[in-house]
Amino acid sequence: MKKALVVLVFVVISVLSWLVYLSLDADKRDQQAAQVPLITVMEIxxxxxxxxxxxxxVMQNDQRAIDEWMTKALEVAQAANLSAQDINYLQSETAKDYVIFNANRQLYNEAFERRYYTLEETESLKARYPQAKDLFPRTDALIEKRDAIIQQIAVALSGSEPPNEDAIAAAKQQWMQQADAPDAKE
Structure with missing residues (x-):
């Protein structure tokens, strides 16, 4: 009987200890979760x-506006209680360079898309947006595919290989109509 009582007391103490441990562990997890910011610096x-x-x-070359937007990003970070390291990063030239770099890449993509559909040259874009140089091979490949499609349309229209200039001009016109080419604005 004494052995059974000792075992029972040991089991009860073990269960109570386990419950206390789980309670403390849950409190610790709640504190850690409270410290995790709702938003990250990259999301901002x-x-x-x-x-x-x-x-x-960037399009308007307005440095003051860029600074204002970076100030707004900093305000969001402070409101979200981001770490001092994240706050310092948002205040740095590196963060500003990062958003300007990304803006230039977006501007390249938009300008390329317009020129792609309107059959305009794209080489001047490469000079204007060197930040997108890793995209150049892919955009060059798209131009080649587009030109091959136009060539195929011209062959179909003229019925001869190689197609004549009139067939190529008609194929280009058909391409722009089918693509519903946006106006070229830069």
């Missing part, structure tokens, strides 16, 4: 309104 820098504003400022 990639917010659509910030990117749009920075892109507009």
């Amino acid at each position: 820098l990639h917010a659509s309104d910030l990117q749009s504003g920075i892109k507009q400022a």
Whole structure:
């Protein structure tokens, strides 16, 4: 009987100890969860309104507007209680360079798309937006595919290989109509 009582007391103490441990562990997890910010610095820098504003400022070469947008990003970070390291990063030239770099890449993509559909040259874009140089091979490949499609349309229209200039011009016109080419604005 004494052995059974000792075992029972040991089991009860073990269960109570386990419950206390779980309670303390849950408190610790709650404290850690409370410390996790609701938003990250990268989410702030990639917010659509910030990117749009920075892109507009870069397009207009408006340094003051870029600084204002970075100040707004900093205010969001402070309101979200981000770490001092994140706050310092948002105040740095590196963060500003990062958003300007991304804005230039977006501007390249938009300008390329317009020129792609309107059959305009794209080489001047490469000079204007060197930040997008890793995209150049892919955009060159798209141009080649587009030109091959236009060539195929011209062959179909003229019925001869190689197609004549009139067939190529008609194929280009058909391409722009089918693509519903946006106006070229830069």
